[in-house]
Amino acid sequence: SNLHKRLFEHQSSKYPDSYTSQRLPVALVYYAEFTDINNAIATEKQVKNWSRAKKEALIAGEFNELPNLAKKNFSK
Template identity: 70%
Template sequence: MVFYADFTDIRLAINSEKQIKKWSRAKKEALINNEFEKLPNLAKKKFK
């Protein structure tokens, strides 16, 4: 395990896990490396 967060409600924990599973590899790596400032830019879709 490389990232964890504490939750007081199991439903919030499950929803967060489901959301993170859908993220790109780059976004997950930013989360793991505590580079939270990069998350908004990595969330944007790139249109060609």
């Protein structure tokens, strides 16, 4: 609910065993606002499981590319 506080916690390694504490400094490159905390948490968990390419498309605002990047390549 407090974006600035959360970013500060990541930057200051408030949780030393967290993913971001080993990858400092971090930069905020994308955020979305939600009116329902449950939707916010669900979306964050979903995005964390996305591929790097899909996350980069989201950051770049290439929303039309997201469905294509979600498809699996079964030709291997």
